[in-house]
Amino acid sequence: MATRVVLSGNGAVAYGARLSRIQVVSAYPITPQSAIPEGLAKAISAGELNGRYLRVESEHSALAGAIGASLVGARAFTATSSVGLELMHEVLGLAAGCRQPIVMAVVNRAILGPWNIWGDQSDMMGTRDQGWLSLCAATVQEALDFVIIAYRIAEDRRVLLPVMVNLDGFFLSHVSEVLSLPDQSQVDAFLPPRALSPVRLDVDEPMVVNTLTPPDEYTEVRYRHSQAIDATCEVIPEVMAEFESHFGRHYAPVECFGPPDSKVVLIGMGSVCGTIHHVLQKYALERAKLVKLTAFRPFPAKQVRAVCRGARVVGVIERSPALGYVGPLTSEVRAALYNLDSPPGVRGFVAGLGGRDISPRTIEKIIQSLLKPESSPDGFRSCWIDVLPDRPL
Numbered sequence: 292m293a294t295r296v297v298l299s300g301n302g303a304v305a306y307g308a309r310l311s312r313i314q315v316v317s318a319y320p321i322t323p324q325s326a327i328p329e330g331l332a333k334a335i336s337a338g339e340l341n342g343r344y345l346r347v348e349s350e351h352s353a354l355a356g357a358i359g360a361s362l363v364g365a366r367a368f369t370a371t372s373s374v375g376l377e378l379m380h381e382v383l384g385l386a387a388g389c390r391q392p393i394v395m396a397v398v399n400r401a402i403l404g405p406w407n408i409w410g411d412q413s414d415m416m417g418t419r420d421q422g423w424l425s426l427c428a429a430t431v432q433e434a435l436d437f438v439i440i441a442y443r444i445a446e447d448r449r450v451l452l453p454v455m456v457n458l459d460g461f462f463l464s465h466v467s468e469v470l471s472l473p474d475q476s477q478v479d480a481f482l483p484p485r486a487l488s489p490v491r492l493d494v495d496e497p498m499v500v501n502t503l504t505p506p507d508e509y510t511e512v513r514y515r516h517s518q519a520i521d522a523t524c525e526v527i528p529e530v531m532a533e534f535e536s537h538f539g540r541h542y543a544p545v546e547c548f549g550p551p552d553s554k555v556v557l558i559g560m561g562s563v564c565g566t567i568h569h570v571l572q573k574y575a576l577e578r579a580k581l582v583k584l585t586a587f588r589p590f591p592a593k594q595v596r597a598v599c600r601g602a603r604v605v606g607v608i609e610r611s612p613a614l615g616y617v618g619p620l621t622s623e624v625r626a627a628l629y630n631l632d633s634p635p636g637v638r639g640f641v642a643g644l645g646g647r648d649i650s651p652r653t654i655e656k657i658i659q660s661l662l663k664p665e666s667s668p669d670g671f672r673s674c675w676i677d678v679l680p681d682r683p684l
């Protein structure tokens with residue numbers, strides 16, 4: 292029986308981890324995610340969560356600790372943000388390459404420089420090719436649900452890969468919403484105890500993990516990793532559909548809001564999707580629709596192609612700086628659409644960096660720009676929105 296409660300995004304992630312019956316938390320504090328491991332530490336101390344908390348000296352060690360716990364069969368969890376995720380960079384590939392089903396909450400925050408503690412998505416974009424799966428929450432409810440979903444996906448025998456659950460720093464992490472809190476028995480029925488992994492440390496069956504791999508074997512290991520990621524294109528929708536059958540909430544890698552035959556499409560990830568949806572409803576813009584991505588890795592190219600087929604122009608909201616080329620999300624969308632018959636033009640719009648608000652007015656300007664008949668891609672650069680004039684370097 293679900294209960295209606297008020298939680299922040301960070302609180303929802305922590306509660307989702309508790310409901311998932313995690314056994315080891317390995318984490319290091321960094322704004323704006325510190326409340327997640329704090330909440331889990333309190334739950335363990337109070338006897339509300341049967342688990343172990345590892346206090347480590349850095350984010351690098353936090354992920355290393357989670358890998359070690361996962362290798363002996365524990366359901367492991369960690370969380371980080373921004374430069375903490377960058378410090379983990381060396382170990383991200385190890386977690387994925389060793390096929391460990393760890394779940395990590397990434398409370399998205401700007402990276403250096405200049406120094407900034409507020410939210411954008413540049414941290415997650417810097418890790419997109421490290422072999423992790425990546426989900427992106429747009430609401431506090433999704434932040435909780437995606438943690439539970441992530442463990443089901445990660446521990447599927449066709450997958451066995453780590454998953455990042457991304458949520459916007461402050462816009463979601465520190466904002467409270469009313470949400471449905473599942474009953475523990477419901478979660479247990481959906482997420483059974485973790486089965487033993489084929490890659491594990493066992494004193495009775497010794498195994499060498501992450502050994503030096505010569506050129507005549509390395510490619511094949513990476514190929515099997517690639518196959519596992521490709522398999523998740525089927526696993527993720529399956530798990531989300533089963534989640535709906537248990538809890539009544541519908542999720543999909545790509546979700547659409549607006550008329551299916553819209554000629555103008557706006558693509559976003561995270562909390563900005565709520566603002567886009569509000570603007571489309573407010574002005575009843577029947578010629579435009581929102582495409583919300585909840586899965587970023589693997590990139591749901593087939594679904595994006597399907598929902599953009601027949602559109603005249605696609606606008607992509609980039610909450611990551613486009614330095615030297617169009618932004619990363621714009622590049623992904625263009626690659627997905629390039630060989631359609633009469634492919635739409637794709638324009639990237641850089642906005643919301645370093646915690647700057649993407650207001651309804653900003654969305655209105657983007658939509659009005661896309662509605663113009665002459666709207667076309669901006670070549671090899673994204674369009675920067677709401678840049679203040681005459682600001683010194």
